[in-house]
Amino acid sequence: METKEKVKVGLIGLGQRGNGLLPNILNNDALITCICDKFEDRIAKIKKIIKDKGFEEPFGTTSYLDVLDKKPDCLIVATSWNSHVEVALAAMDRGIPVAIEVGGTHNIADCWKLIDTYEKTKTPFFFLENCCYGKDEMLATSLARNGLLGEIVYCQGAYSHDLREEIAGGIDTHHYRLEEYKNHNCENYPTHELGPIAKVLNINRGNRFLKVVSMSSKACGMEEFIKKTPKYKDRLANVKFKQGDVTTTMIECENGETILLKLDTTLPHLYDRNFTVCGTEGVYCQTTKSVVLDDGRYDHEKDPIEKSFLNQKDYDEYLPEDWKGITQEQIDAGHGGMDFVMLKHFFKYIKNKEEMPIDIYDAAAWMSVTSLSEESIAKGSIPIECPDFTRGKYKNRKPLDVLSLPTIVKK
Amino acid sequence: METKEKVKVGLIGLGQRGNGLLPNILNNDALITCICDKFEDRIAKIKKIIKDKGFEEPFGTTSYLDVLDKKPDCLIVATSWNSHVEVALAAMDRGIPVAIEVGGTHNIADCWKLIDTYEKTKTPFFFLENCCYGKDEMLATSLARNGLLGEIVYCQGAYSHDLREEIAGGIDTHHYRLEEYKNHNCENYPTHELGPIAKVLNINRGNRFLKVVSMSSKACGMEEFIKKTPKYKDRLANVKFKQGDVTTTMIECENGETILLKLDTTLPHLYDRNFTVCGTEGVYCQTTKSVVLDDGRYDHEKDPIEKSFLNQKDYDEYLPEDWKGITQEQIDAGHGGMDFVMLKHFFKYIKNKEEMPIDIYDAAAWMSVTSLSEESIAKGSIPIECPDFTRGKYKNRKPLDVLSLPTIVKK
Numbered sequence: 060m061e062t063k064e065k066v067k068v069g070l071i072g073l074g075q076r077g078n079g080l081l082p083n084i085l086n087n088d089a090l091i092t093c094i095c096d097k098f099e100d101r102i103a104k105i106k107k108i109i110k111d112k113g114f115e116e117p118f119g120t121t122s123y124l125d126v127l128d129k130k131p132d133c134l135i136v137a138t139s140w141n142s143h144v145e146v147a148l149a150a151m152d153r154g155i156p157v158a159i160e161v162g163g164t165h166n167i168a169d170c171w172k173l174i175d176t177y178e179k180t181k182t183p184f185f186f187l188e189n190c191c192y193g194k195d196e197m198l199a200t201s202l203a204r205n206g207l208l209g210e211i212v213y214c215q216g217a218y219s220h221d222l223r224e225e226i227a228g229g230i231d232t233h234h235y236r237l238e239e240y241k242n243h244n245c246e247n248y249p250t251h252e253l254g255p256i257a258k259v260l261n262i263n264r265g266n267r268f269l270k271v272v273s274m275s276s277k278a279c280g281m282e283e284f285i286k287k288t289p290k291y292k293d294r295l296a297n298v299k300f301k302q303g304d305v306t307t308t309m310i311e312c313e314n315g316e317t318i319l320l321k322l323d324t325t326l327p328h329l330y331d332r333n334f335t336v337c338g339t340e341g342v343y344c345q346t347t348k349s350v351v352l353d354d355g356r357y358d359h360e361k362d363p364i365e366k367s368f369l370n371q372k373d374y375d376e377y378l379p380e381d382w383k384g385i386t387q388e389q390i391d392a393g394h395g396g397m398d399f400v401m402l403k404h405f406f407k408y409i410k411n412k413e414e415m416p417i418d419i420y421d422a423a424a425w426m427s428v429t430s431l432s433e434e435s436i437a438k439g440s441i442p443i444e445c446p447d448f449t450r451g452k453y454k455n456r457k458p459l460d461v462l463s464l465p466t467i468v469k470k
Numbered sequence: 471m472e473t474k475e476k477v478k479v480g481l482i483g484l485g486q487r488g489n490g491l492l493p494n495i496l497n498n499d500a501l502i503t504c505i506c507d508k509f510e511d512r513i514a515k516i517k518k519i520i521k522d523k524g525f526e527e528p529f530g531t532t533s534y535l536d537v538l539d540k541k542p543d544c545l546i547v548a549t550s551w552n553s554h555v556e557v558a559l560a561a562m563d564r565g566i567p568v569a570i571e572v573g574g575t576h577n578i579a580d581c582w583k584l585i586d587t588y589e590k591t592k593t594p595f596f597f598l599e600n601c602c603y604g605k606d607e608m609l610a611t612s613l614a615r616n617g618l619l620g621e622i623v624y625c626q627g628a629y630s631h632d633l634r635e636e637i638a639g640g641i642d643t644h645h646y647r648l649e650e651y652k653n654h655n656c657e658n659y660p661t662h663e664l665g666p667i668a669k670v671l672n673i674n675r676g677n678r679f680l681k682v683v684s685m686s687s688k689a690c691g692m693e694e695f696i697k698k699t700p701k702y703k704d705r706l707a708n709v710k711f712k713q714g715d716v717t718t719t720m721i722e723c724e725n726g727e728t729i730l731l732k733l734d735t736t737l738p739h740l741y742d743r744n745f746t747v748c749g750t751e752g753v754y755c756q757t758t759k760s761v762v763l764d765d766g767r768y769d770h771e772k773d774p775i776e777k778s779f780l781n782q783k784d785y786d787e788y789l790p791e792d793w794k795g796i797t798q799e800q801i802d803a804g805h806g807g808m809d810f811v812m813l814k815h816f817f818k819y820i821k822n823k824e825e826m827p828i829d830i831y832d833a834a835a836w837m838s839v840t841s842l843s844e845e846s847i848a849k850g851s852i853p854i855e856c857p858d859f860t861r862g863k864y865k866n867r868k869p870l871d872v873l874s875l876p877t878i879v880k881k
Contacts, residue, residue, distance in 0.1 A: 209694060212687040212737070213716035221770040272683050272851050276623040277726030283620060283750040305624035305748060307720050307730050309851065315688030319718050319732070326623070327764035328753045329775040337716060339694040342739045346775060347758065353738035359632040364740040364757060368779060440683050440720065440853045 066406045069093040069131035069155075071123045071146055072138035073101040074233070076160055080137055080187075081105065083398040085112060086389070088406050093118045093126040098233075127153050133409050135187070136160060139235035144169040147184065151176045156183035156409055159422070161250040163429025165243065167446060170423035174448050177419040185405055185415045186422035188254035189394055190332065191461045192401040194382050196255035199336045199343035201377040201464040203259055207352055209340025214259060216252020216345075217321035217333035223284040226325065227291045240302040244275050245433035246322050247302065250425045252332050253310075254417065256318055259336055263420040264456040266314045268445040273432035275303025280325030300325075308432050310445075320428075343371070350374055379462040404462065416461040423448040477817045480504040480542035480566075482534045482557055483549030484512040485644070487571055491548055491598075492516065494809040496523060497800070499817050504529045504537040509644075538564050544820050546598070547571060550646035555580040558595065562587045567594035567820055570833070572661040574840025576654065578857060581834035585859050588830040596816055596826045597833035599665035600805055601743065602872045603812040605793050607666035610747045610754035612788040612875040614670055618763055620751025625670060627663020627756075628732035628744035634695040637736065638702045651713040655686050656844035657733050658713065661836045663743050664721075665828070667729055670747055674831040675867040677725045679856040684843035686714025691736030711736075719843050721856075731839075754782070761785055790873040815873065827872040834859040 066089040070077055073096035084091055094105050094117045102119040110116045118129055123146050126134065133156040136146045140162035150157035164170060177184050190196055202208055222236065229237025239247055260266055278300045285295045304325045310318040321333065334345035341352035349367035351357055357367060375383070381400045390396040408415055424445070431443045447453065477500040481488060484507035495502055505516050505528045513530040521527045529540055534557050537545065544567040547557045551573035561568035575581060588595050601607055613619055633647065640648025650658055671677055689711045696706045715736045721729040732744065745756035752763035760778035762768055768778060786794070792811045801807040819826055835856070842854045858864065 210690045212690050212714075213734075270851065272685065272720070272853075274683065274720040274722055274728050276728040279621045279623050279750050303623075303728075304750075305728060307728065309683070309685040309718050309720070311685055311851065317685050317687040317714075317716060317718065319730075321730070323624075323748070326748050326750060326753065327770060328748070328762050329768055329770055329773055329778055331775050337734070337737050337739070339690050339715075339737060342737065347779075348776070351739050357740055359738060359740055362740055364742050365759070365780065367740055368758075369776065440681065440722065442683075442851045 065090045066409050067092045067132045069095070069126040069129065069134045071095045071126060071134060071136045072160070073105045074137070077105070077137040079393050080135060080398065080402070081108065082392045083402045084135070085114065086392055086399060087402050088410070090114060091117050092131050093120070093129050095120050095123045095126045097121055124149065127155060130155065132156070133158065140239070141235065144173060148172055148176050151180045151182040151184060154180060154182050158185040158187050158405055160187050162426065163245070163247050163249055164426040165430050165433060167427055167430050170427050170448060173419055174423055183409065183415060184419045184422070185408065186417045186425070187401065188250050188417055188425070189397045189401045190251040191254045191258055191417055192404070193255065193397045194378065194395065195345045195348070195371070196334055197379050197382060197462060197464070198371060198374060198377055199334060199345070200255065200259050200460060201379065202343055202350065202374065203336055203338065204460070204464050205377060205467055207341055208336060208338030208343065211259060211316060211336060211338040213317050213337040214256040215319035215333060215335045216256055217323060217331060218248050218251050219321065219323040219328055219331040219333065221327055222324040223281060226281060227285055227288065227295060230291070230294055240281060240300050240325070241298060242301055243433060244301045244303055244436050245429050246273055246306050246308045246320055247429055248322060248324070249308070249320055249428040252320055252334055253318070253425050253428060255334060257421060257425060258461060260312055260314070260316050261458045262312065263424060263449055263453045264458045265453065266312050267447055267449070267453045268424055269311045269313055270442040270444055271308060271310050271428055271431040271435055272440055272442045273306055273308040273435040274440045275306040275436050278303050278325070280304040306432065306436070308428065310428070376467055377465060379464050381462055414459065416459045420449050476501045477820050478503045478543040480506070480537040480540065480545045482506045482537060482545060482547045483571070484516050485548070488548040490804050491546060491809065491813070492519065493803045494813045495546070496525065497803055497810060498813050499821070501525060502528050503542050504531070504540050506531050506534045506537050508532055535560065538566060541566065543567070544569065551650070552646065555584060559583055559587050562591045562593040562595060565591060565593050569596040569598050569816055571598050573837065574656070574658050574660055575837040576841050576844060578838055578841050581838050581859060584830055585834055594820065594826060595830045595833070596819065597828045597836070598812065599661050599828055599836070600808045600812045601662040602665045602669055602828055603815070604666065604808045605789065605806065606756045606759070606782070607745055608790050608793060608873060608875070609782060609785060609788055610745060610756070611666065611670050611871060612790065613754055613761065613785065614747055614749065615871070615875050616788060616878055618752055619747060619749030619754065622670060622727060622747060622749040624728050624748040625667040626730035626744060626746045627667055628734060628742060629659050629662050630732065630734040630739055630742040630744065632738055633735040634692060637692060638696055638699065638706060641702070641705055651692060651711050651736070652709060653712055654844060655712045655714055655847050656840050657684055657717050657719045657731055658840055659733060659735070660719070660731055660839040663731055663745055664729070664836050664839060666745060668832065668836060669872060671723055671725070671727050672869045673723065674835060674860055674864045675869045676864065677723050678858055678860070678864045679835055680722045680724055681853040681855050682719060682721050682839055682842040682846055683851055683853045684717055684719040684846040685851045686717040686847050689714050689736070691715040717843065717847070719839065721839070787878055788876060790875050792873055825870065827870045831860050
């Protein structure tokens with residue numbers, strides 16, 4: 060493949076997330092040559108969208124194996140959580156580079172299958188954790204890399220997203236979250252916050268997760284929501300939800316840092332990832348969009364915390380180039396621009412055969428937290444040991460950030 | 471004692487906290503008739519302050535037993551953490567109502583001694599958790615009691631207070647925190663956030679703590695601080711700290727709610743108690759001073775969280791009368807007014823022989839979290855069962871808020 064050629068993408072899964080990725084693929088250095096979904100109507104709809112945008116109509120199929128036979132340059136998998144692994148294994152077995160959407164896994168054995176297949180085939184694998192490329196996450200990482208936060212000792216994050224409508228709506232939209240929330244109780248969606256935290260802490264690259272402990276509150280949010288929502292009131296009246304409204308998870312790392320995650324998706328509130336990085340010289344907090352350093356700017360005893368709100372704009376010079384030069388179109392294409400930035404770099408990795416900065420070991424370590432947290436909760440919040448999916452290789456793997464970050468030298 | 475008479479207080483412990491309480495005692499319906507500290511210079515200083523304010527010079531002594539012999543109407547104990555229990559036991563044994571300052575305990579047996587002595591003597595006991603009377607905490611509690619937050623399922627809070635100077639300064643000021651941080655690793659100061667959370671959740675009054683799990687990060691903050699602070703650099707050069715910089719604790723309650731606590735006292739940042747109450751109809755968050763309800767005011771999907779910042783002022787009508795009518799002098803007297811409000815009500819309980827809304831069972835349950843978290847951390851973050859200090863009485867004890875809260879009827 061010539062560098063000037065566009066990357067030919069097979070897109071598997073044309074639901075909500077497949078639709079979201081579509082413009083970000085087409086706005087980048089890529090073409091969608093094959094599409095696949097189990098629902099024919101989705102295939103027809105996406106074919107039309109792609110044609111209407113002036114591109115060649117892609118090959119459409121209800122079987123992802125047909126897509127693999129067409130040998131695209133890479134596969135992007137945006138199916139429901141529980142089918143990512145199967146498709147990724149098949150793609151790697153056939154030597155087709157594959158990127159899978161995020162989600163947790165209830166099955167540690169699946170993670171090992173990913174690892175074993177990758178190590179056997181060496182087929183490039185990428186985990187589409189867009190938040191690793193997020194503006195706030197990149198700013199905090201850059202502050203950390205530039206030493207402004209000192210030695211990092213603690214990180215926290217959350218997936219606080221009011222998904223009550225999406226979960227209940229699964230009865231009409233086939234959304235897998237409905238079944239998930241009925242049948243499981245765990246940190247079911249850890250990677251949006253854990254991904255960027257793991258990158259900051261160099262997990263699988265000199266550091267690793269040691270243990271996970273989780274606790275879940277009672278589950279009241281969905282039932283209350285259904286009771287007061289006419290369109291679901293009768294149809295979902297007898298549904299019981301196993302998933303607690305708020306699940307908190309603590310993770311200990313080998314280098315002594317600790318991590319706190321909060322899943323909070325069935326109560327009313329505004330969206331928040333609460334990405335927080337705490338070090339001996341300062342703290343970054345995404346919720347308040349603030350940076351507080353040990354530099355005398357604030358009186359830590361007397362200044363109210365509001366004084367620091369939204370001050371992160373004063374640190375824009377620490378942003379990577381991709382974020383300094385982002386356009387409105389790229390921002391509007393999805394999740395405030397991070398989908399565009401992530402896919403731009405993913406296609407670059409594919410074209411230049413670069414090392415994936417979010418790889419199979421990261422995917423396994425992050426996704427497995429779902430399963431580990433489920434076991435912890437089921438056993439009364441006992442600590443569960445984390446597998447080392449690198450089998451010791453983490454000790455010698457060098458840190459690798461997802462984007463090149465500026466080095467700011469202060470006079 | 472006539473209702474019009476002032477309450478005669480014996481004040482034990484004249485360090486930082488004793489000094490802070492002093493104006494709030496004198497501004498209230500009380501007199502300080504006896505003072506006690508192990509340092510003579512402190513006694514002389516406080517005698518002078520009280521005289522200079524136009525009050526009679528109190529009796530001063532280095533032995534709290536002398537104060538008990540004087541039989542004041544009540545004792546207020548603001549000594550170091552590890553001596554609260556001893557003084558409280560002696561006071562209860564002599565039938566002198568006693569209020570002790572907050573702090574955790576490393577010793578569950580001490581909690582049982584408090585319980586047993588109280589149950590034997592029935593001497594009134596109060597736990598001086600001022601944050602239970604805080605404006606934000608009272609607002610959130612009132613929103614909850616008025617049903618605006620729906621069914622409460624989860625609460626969180628923090629003691630995020632940059633105490634590096636206070637801890638290191640212990641080498642000069644006798645502050646007990648220095649020894650504490652050298653020798654222990656635990657949630658050493660849980661009550662500022664756990665107290666108001668426990669009140670909201672009716673702990674010991676229909677509900678109880680079931681188990682505690684804690685995890686601590688590595689300890690780097692103090693050593694970094696000492697290295698870069700000339701006045702401590704040499705004198706504290708070889709000191710090792712056992713206390714992790716950030717300790718997170720999860721607590722499960724019998725009624726299915728979960729609680730998250732964060733201790734964060736040796737890293738640079740602004741003060742934050744992060745008091746957060748989450749229910750099926752809404753959330754209150756102290757950090758952002760915001761209330762988000764399921765009432766259509768915000769679009770939970772599209773509105774950025776900043777839109778809710780500082781909106782709690784729109785809910786002022788839910789504040790109790792004490793906070794609606796607070797004066798600048800009362801606010802300035804300590805901790806933004808909550809010391810004044812708490813002591814005003816404490817003296818009222820004493821004068822009218824009212825039931826203490828923060829009692830011996832609360833003190834034991836809250837303080838014991840320090841010991842339980844220490845055991846959890848020492849054993850690798852295993853869950854530790856919480857004792858039921860009420861011995862089953864919690865099942866029938868009726869909820870009792872610290873202040874009378876308004877009932878707002880919406881048309």
